[in-house]
Amino acid sequence: MALLKSSKIISTVGVHPPLGVLSIRASSWWSEVQMGPPDPILGVSEAYKRDTNSKKINLGVGAYRDDQGKPYVLSCVRKAEAQIAAKKLDKEYLAIGGLGDFTKACAKLALGDDNEVIKSGRNITVQTISGTGSLRIGANFLSRFHTEARDVYLPKPSWGNHTPIFKDAGMQLKAYTYYDPKTCGFDFQGALNDISKIPEKSVIMLHACAHNPTGVDPRPEQWKEIADLVKKRNLLVFFDMAYQGFASGDIDRDAWAVRYFIEQGHNIVLSQSFAKNMGLYGERVGGFTVVCKDAEEANRVESQLKILIRPIYSNPPMNGARIAATILNTPDLYKEWLGEVHGMANRIITMRELLVANLKKEGSTRNWKHVIDQIGMFCFTGLKPEQVERLTKEFSVYMTKDGRISMAGVTSGNVGYLAQGIHAVTK
């Protein structure tokens, strides 16, 4: 039957089939659906692709690159994949809460092998669809069961996706002072001041390490004061740990804040991602943990997490979890992984140092210490929107308008050119 593309026709009961077809074809369920705003970060990548300048640099990318600017699949991952392939495992559904070998190891990685929480079985850890999936499960769980407060306090600024995650889950977004643009560092007093006013039982989101997007982390003494104040205010702590190992190069050091809070008696909720530290980006590997009062409570919470997860995706994807579990549970591979994570973190740190050294060499008199002090994949340069625009237009250096650059996109081959450009727009 040929379908004619014609104008609207009033449908009538008992109508000749092609006319009936016309009346439906021209009507539409979705005519009111507006074109959504373009994704800001994707926009950067798309503009980068179109640029024909051979010296172009993409500093919007939120994924690690090696010193040749190429995506990096970890050797321990390749080995784990080979091991898994050799076993010829089936593809039966995982449990709703995911692969047990993965969730156990995931919790141990975050909390430490000897952690009292794990020993007493008072955590429930479920496998999730990477960090985003973990945050969303957490947000939905809070929305449904943390009835005392609707408010989630994010640091200012925070990862862009935190906002719609909590909003779509039905929570209200608020913020506390965090980044100090004057110093390109941590506004500790501002943060304490705001936290002291947060209503009891509100949820406070803390980035465990390598704050995204600023790269600015509290120092241990500052974390201690924050933990104290948060306890006094009786706030529910939600830790987002997307970069464990990737920040300092040391797994335990990057998890210090999380473990400290737990030791201090905070029954936290925690999101973990293995996208960056294991390079498992597209495999979508993550975990969501609720630290409960005791094992009995953990069982109740687990039952409700499953009820929440089942109508979203039933059970999580197996492949990435098998890889992560194999690495975490095989001593040789675990050792190799620690070495590779350390290597990635080191390359980033080296690029930070090279960038600052090159800026000095260019003759810049500005204080660029924050480039070295900040930690993790991102660096809040302090560049203003106009300077960012010039950097992009004149030098084909692509980054987000807020002056954030991904250090992962910097290589020993392009750091000199980058310094040149930054100096040119800031002198």
Next chain:
Amino acid sequence: MSLLKSSKVISSIGTFSPSLGVLSTRNSSWWGGVQMGPPDPILGVSEAFKRDTSPKKMNLGVGAYRDDHGKPFVLDCVRKAEALIASKQLDKEYLAIGGLGDFTKSCALLALGADSEVLKSGRNITVQTISGTGSLCVGANFLSRFHSASCDVYLPKPSWGNHTPIFRDAGMQLKAYRYYDPSTCGFDFSGALDDISKMPEKSVIMLHACAHNPTGVDPKPEQWKEIADLVKKRDLLVFFDMAYQGFASGDIDRDAWAVRHFIEQGHNIVLSQSFAKNMGLYGERVGGFTVVCNDAEEAKRVESQLKILIRPIYSNPPMNGARIAATILNTPDLYKIWLEEVHGMANRIIKMREQLAANLKSEGSTHNWQHVIDQIGMFCFTGLKPEQVERLTKEFSVYMTKDGRISMAGVTSGNVGYLAHGIHAVTK
């Protein structure tokens, strides 16, 4: 610092011993009000099965295909695709929010057919999803946000258990239309038409494209045509759930016939697809969600909003299963093998149905077991009552859900005789 397990201590402002502060928080709890949730009915069946020590025990609750030895089956084309993919040493960079392009294109092509006018005019948007559940969840949320004309979703009675919380958690209201006729163990066609004729305009109607879950009862083509007509007259938004394409009749195009007929008739449907069963990719979580739009411009607008919806749920979908499915769908040799394997799985199920009915006859049963053969797909609504199900489980160690549903996938040539024996015993 040792943590004392002691009773509550009133916390006070101002400094105090850290261990006391620890106590006051340790014994307090955020989750004191969280109730233990009801156990999953189907999981309960599997758990009871595991505990049973009878060597003749059968698990007919399982919603996954089993071969004739009762073992999970990984398709040969899947293994070949995996080897191909492994040899390419691909990276693990994020997929786009909407998923792997090679997958979504071939996913839509599989459902709609090569000569689909929809595909030619680019008026569909198809995104990769976390299998069928993920697809339904994205769809339910999209409807909830953008189909402001109605909050009501009409499910067939009965429907897959998870449909209800999916739509409810997305903010839709659940309603039902008659579907299964317990007196015939077949389709209540006039009951369905009657209920559909009363649905308020612009409501959402959920249709199972083939191999209705849990009953195995599908409308015949002439019945589908009347349903399509009536749904058009009522101006309803059609949501097709196609979780078993190829797995029902053994023929990909035949199983997609209803979906394609509705589209040809001018219904701009939304469609969920799963590759869990037909490609055996269960735990890899491979699926698709399609919106058939007015034109390509509308498809772009819808796509932008789907991405905005998906990003705060999981950012972008898992790559592995989609790469496998795309490789199979886009590699002629593998596609051919796949069609045969899907046909093989469907055939084994059909044979088990025939053998079960035959064995029941030879046991001496005088009941009409025609429905066991007429029903299609993985599941069979036996017509057994709860008390009979209970006896079957207690006396014969045959495990199934209380509604009398059995998974034909759990039946083998080795156990079909025993199953018939048990069913006859509790129904004679």
